[in-house]
Amino acid sequence: MSIQSYIADNKLEWMIVYNAPTDAYKYAYRGCLVVTEGKVITPDKSLPPKEIVKQVILATNSDKIDFLACELTSLDVFEGFVAKYKEFLTPEGKYLLFVSDIIGKGTFVYEGITFNTFALDESSVWNDLLDLADLSKGDLKKMSDKEKIDTVCKDILRSNLRLSEKTYEEIKALQRGGKLSFGAV
Template structure:
């Protein structure tokens, strides 16, 4: 069986990666976006951007599973197709944090034996939300030079935090789907 990263590469599911490297803690790290539903192939060498993607992904994997995944989903409706696409790599003891722009409430739910915590995301970035959740300051990260060190430190801090929210069912989470509240930030 392929590793999660080999699966992503073989199926051309990575999108604009900024990090794709082995980490010092024996895990493999990825930052970028992951394709959930690819864009239309318009010629032999051109494809439209993905129809659905998980953005701002920070992922740490072992040889056979996802140990940590966090990302932005434009809609909670994108969760199920994302889970189906990467389902073979999700395990019960992983940490999975979703930041969703059209949710009107936070919650921790279980889906096919795997726990996910979904948070509302309006104006911030996943990175900033994670720093807040881990009680880290940006200055704590500036002393670290390599991107690998930064995601390792963030992950280590998150392991010491309670990242869960109100227990809910998947169906309850679906009932909290509303309008996207994310404010698009352009050039200032």
Template structure:
């Protein structure tokens, strides 16, 4: 399974689950965009330098069909492609929630059209099911991976909003925003 390979390479971080169901495999958690340096003589690594947070990834026959996550900074987008593009299916749907943009964009990079949506706070899963026009009742009795398959199928005719721009064009549209943090009330 694709996610087992990622785990062996140390690319899974803060994993919620990885699960297979038929020809599908699903993962939720963070994915590493830059491995931490080796920290000791036994080869244990320090925490990753950068990650894409709260990813929701669905693979079918070891090819990624749905790739969703949150980037703190748009400058990390090329690292997503460096690490994961070789595993993307030709018809992959990529939806990224980016902290430092304030208007939706469709970024053309590496032969892909990537939906980028500004989001400083909120839950990726909730935002994604809103995009798919689903509600909690649509997931009754489903396993974690089946829920992601349901979202993927509901996104079948999803058309991202926003101006189509190159990555360089998108970089001119970033804003000075950071992820909203919440502490104890």
């Protein structure tokens, strides 16, 4: 099963911005992805999802996820996210997590998969990706949605993120309220 089929068949898309191929990728997605579904009221009606990952930019040329950037409103969502999408994550993929409740950044391996983790600085994953790719909004102004996805993914995949290696526990300690937090929260 492909990631595209998995998302569609399980109704995991939420607030879709883009959901189609691009010139460079067989499948690309922008929007939110469901981590924990809402309560099913009737076969045709459910409550909104309990947990989502936001501002997702996903691109792939295979059945797995080749590129993923997203916002986690809390690092507490991470393990549920990995459990939900693990069969589509690979050691070869490039995965960037922008986390709202951590202070700092780093790269870590979790269940054999490498994740690049950043504190969400610009309040927008897209703006942070542009900074990492050394692109400006002006560079993308006249591009279509699919051209923007292709350009950002290509530049991020080529970039060296220059992150220090950490353990998952060290990343968790960067969480606001974690044991390494300083100052007022």
